[in-house]
Amino acid sequence: MADLTFDFTGRTVVVTGAARGVGRAVGEHFHNAGATVYLVDSDAAAVRAAEDETGATGLVADVSDTAQVTGVMDRVVAAAGRIDVLVNNAGILRDGVLWKLSDDDYEAVMAVHAGGTFRFTRAAVPHLRRQGGGRIINVTSYTGLRGNPGQSNYAMAKAGIIGFTKTAAKELARFGITVNAISPNARTRMTASIPADTLARLTAEIPMGRFADPAEIAGAVAFLASEEASYITGVVLPVDGGISL
Numbered sequence: 359m360a361d362l363t364f365d366f367t368g369r370t371v372v373v374t375g376a377a378r379g380v381g382r383a384v385g386e387h388f389h390n391a392g393a394t395v396y397l398v399d400s401d402a403a404a405v406r407a408a409e410d411e412t413g414a415t416g417l418v419a420d421v422s423d424t425a426q427v428t429g430v431m432d433r434v435v436a437a438a439g440r441i442d443v444l445v446n447n448a449g450i451l452r453d454g455v456l457w458k459l460s461d462d463d464y465e466a467v468m469a470v471h472a473g474g475t476f477r478f479t480r481a482a483v484p485h486l487r488r489q490g491g492g493r494i495i496n497v498t499s500y501t502g503l504r505g506n507p508g509q510s511n512y513a514m515a516k517a518g519i520i521g522f523t524k525t526a527a528k529e530l531a532r533f534g535i536t537v538n539a540i541s542p543n544a545r546t547r548m549t550a551s552i553p554a555d556t557l558a559r560l561t562a563e564i565p566m567g568r569f570a571d572p573a574e575i576a577g578a579v580a581f582l583a584s585e586e587a588s589y590i591t592g593v594v595l596p597v598d599g600g601i602s603l
Contacts, residue, residue, distance in 0.1 A: 364584040367392030370438040371583070372430070374421050374478060375448030376414075377404035379546035380497065383572035384445055384579050386412045391580065394438050398430055399448070421448045421474030431481040440489055443583045444482045446475040446519075447497045453508045464511045471515035472522070479526060483535070491534025493583040496523050498539045498594060500602040520594055527592030536591040538582045543598035545569040565600030 371388040375381040376397035385408070389395045395414035399405040402418045409416030417433065419426040434441055450470045452463035475496050486492035501509055502516030520539060527537040549557065549569055561568060578597040581587055596602045 364580050364586070365392055366443075366580075366583070369393045369442040370396075370434065370440050371443040371445070372396045372398060372434055372441060372478070372482070373445040373447060374398045374474060375497075377401050377408045377416075380542060380544050380572045380575050381445070381447040382408050382412065383576040384447065385414050387573065387576035387580055388443070388583075389414045393443070396430075396434050396438075421478060422469035424477055427474075427477040427481050431478070431485065435485055441482055441485050441492065442489075443493045443495070444478060445495045445497070445579055445583075446478055448474045449497070451509075452511060455508055456510045459511060467511040468515050468518075471512070472518045475519050475522060479522075479537075483530065483533075486530075486535050487533045492536075493587075494526065494530075494535065494537045495579050495582050496537070496539040498523070498541050500541050500543070500596065500598060502541075503602070523594065524592045531591055536582075536587070538587075538591060539594045540575065540578055540582070541594055541596045541598055541602065542575040542578075543569055543601050544572050544575050546572065563601060564598070565603065568599065570597065570599060 366388055371393045373381050373385040376385045377399035385395045385397045389412055397405055397408050397414050397416045398419050400420045405416040405418055417430050419430045448470055450467060452467050454463060479494055496519050498519045499516040501513045502520055505513050523537055523539040530537055575597050578595060
């Protein structure tokens with residue numbers, strides 16, 4: 359592992375969608391940097407495995423359920439006394455061309471991506487305001503800007519997260535709370551399911567010629583959560599090897 363640039367000792371970090379992939383890498387990065395980390399995921403078995411393997415604390419919750427989201431935030435603050443960083447990473451896919459998408463396909467994706475980001479942010483704000491500040495980092499996608507066939511629901515949700523990020527940044531800046539987003543292009547379980555020929559074509563479109571390791575995405579999140587990024591808010595940071603150029 360490379361030397362850690364930022365020290366998060368004494369900070370409390372909540373990461374959603376944290377049982378696998380980017381979310382898990384982000385949680386592990388913060389844990390190794392000294393933070394008290396809570397990994398939130400709806401997959402109980404996977405989040406318990408992540409807890410055992412990373413040393414962070416796993417919490418099972420559905421990010422689309424307001425009561426469960428509020429319960430997580432209350433539990434974190436009761437145990438740790440504070441929350442300093444929220445990373446809204448939870449997401450699912452229900453792909454299909456527009457005319458074949460069901461209401462359930464649409465609603466499920468919107469509820470987890472956009473709804474989860476909204477609910478967790480709303481639940482965190484009172485605690486962050488009381489403390490005098492904090493960091494919120496949302497995970498979006500270049501699909502939300504340029505679209506992708508078969509992912510109209512996903513693109514709509516990710517575009518919504520960009521608008522939400524900018525609005526929340528304007529509303530919360532006066533409280534010392536920054537709100538930013540990252541747009542990653544990482545090697546995850548989702549990319550592993552892509553047929554080899556399609557994956558090769560997608561990889562060829564990336565100027566850097568490869569997908570990121572999830573740990574590389576975690577480093578960008580840590581920067582936006584750091585003191586060094588205290589004057590950055592409302593941005594969407596591409597961490598995508600240049601594919602969005």
